[in-house]
Amino acid sequence: MASETVVPINADVDVVVARQRGRELASELGFVPTDSTLIATAISELARNIVCYAKHGEILIKPVQSGDRVGIAVVARDKGPGIANISLAMQDGFTTSGGLGLGLPGVKRLVDEFHLVSNANSGTTVTIKKWKR
């Protein structure tokens, strides 16, 4: 089975690297092109959040298995300022960086599982999973 990769995120070019790695792993695992695109797009948004809000962090991309289901998990981790109000951040249209503010709720729509942990001291970790159809 394909192995996991960690992409350090420090600048906007790393966003491109991270989403390309995600697409590579997705096609290696046999995801259909549409789903590979959804995964790559989700990674792009998560990696950009790191660049915009935390400056530095990493994206871990790995295959996951549950019973006979195969999927891909992406963990976006940073030690940035954290998200002060998570329920607000999960509302469509909310942003603190002058962006479109569709980031997190949009990402949630792209994937099957979405998990967000954030606090002021330890930064933010977003874990997403998408299962092969």
Added chain:
Amino acid sequence: MQVPILKQGQYLIASIQGALGDQDLVQLRDALAEKVGRLRARGVIVDVTVLDVMDSFASRTLRDLAHMTRLRGAETVIVGIQPEVAFAMVQLGLTLEGVDTALDLEEGLAFLDKKMKRSRSRG
């Protein structure tokens, strides 16, 4: 990766050749806004056929590009958004509102020709 910008008649055609970082996109936006004036272009086509991901930043930058060139007197049309990219964009809520799009370069040129004709006959 820099995006080559070609002039054809009164149009500028920017064909994206590969994955673009944020800075590349911003550079493309600014270059087109400037070239519209310097080369006196009336229309701009941005061909995104090779882009396999259009995230919120790319969408916003293309939308800004279209609005900036319109303020400078040129119409922009985005061509070549792939079906799975379109699907991901809709899921994200990115609809490129207020921006003209066309299937491919050919349709984009036809779209601009029609627009130019209309504005001339009105003129």
